[in-house]
């Protein structure tokens with residue numbers, strides 16, 4: 598999205614202030630904003646269309662600017678909001694930023710200060726737009742992958758949901774959980790580079806075919822490597838087929854050499870694979886699959902993570918449609 602496409606809404610009860618904002622933005626090559634004179638009208642605009650930036654006055658009759666900020670963020674949590682006010686106390690500014698406003702400028706303002714605030718709001722809006730675009734790209738890739746391998750239907754999303762639950766029980770913080778969530782969703786994306794005949798083969802794989810399959814964690818990591826916000830997820834993706842005893846791939850890591858994120862994904866990935874129909878066998882029951890995870894503790898799986906999975910399995914399955 599470029600600057601001419603930015604959609605800006607201005608709410609101010611003072612016609613002079615509305616005109617001033619339009620004139621400043623116009624002089625600097627910004628797109629012409631839509632202006633409204635109160636919060637109610639602003640909210641009805643926000644409900645009908647997508648907007649990138651809201652500029653609002655704090656002191657307006659009927660609905661105050663801070664009330665508008667709260668309601669506007671309920672409608673669109675991604676909205677960037679610049680608040681202007683004649684009552685420029687520090688307390689006001691702090692309260693508004695806590696509420697989720699992007700920036701705050703006291704009136705009368707300097708044109709350059711106003712433009713600097715608008716630049717901050719624009720940078721934020723463009724960043725949000727980019728992340729949304731990437732999410733859509735990732736979703737499109739997953740749809741492509743899962744349509745190619747009929748046994749993967751819904752696997753990525755199920756592994757993500759269970760990995761996040763198990764990650765919570767393993768004591769990960771919010772940032773780690775976010776990285777885990779992306780890693781678990783994308784762990785098999787590299788299978789997009791493996792031929793469908795191999796992915797969907799009935800019966801045992803030849804050595805060559807197995808070698809090909811074993812390349813998928815590195816291919817997954819290569820696909821996501823250029824994407825900045827997926828950097829913290831790389832290790833989880835690359836090592837999701839390592840085994841605790843060192844017999845896994847791609848690097849044959851052992852024990853705690855394997856990133857924790859990957860040890861978590863390994864357990865829920867194996868569980869989901871066992872409880873789904875695959876080309877080479879039918880689905881196992883949940884009870885059987887849990888028993889297999891228990892048996893694999895200390896050889897295939899991190900024993901602590903496998904025990905947590907066993908202990909909290911009911912909560913972990915809660916978000917899932919696991920059939921007994």
Ligand SMILES: [Fe+2]
Pocket residue numbers: 784785813837838
């Ligand atoms: Fe995999």
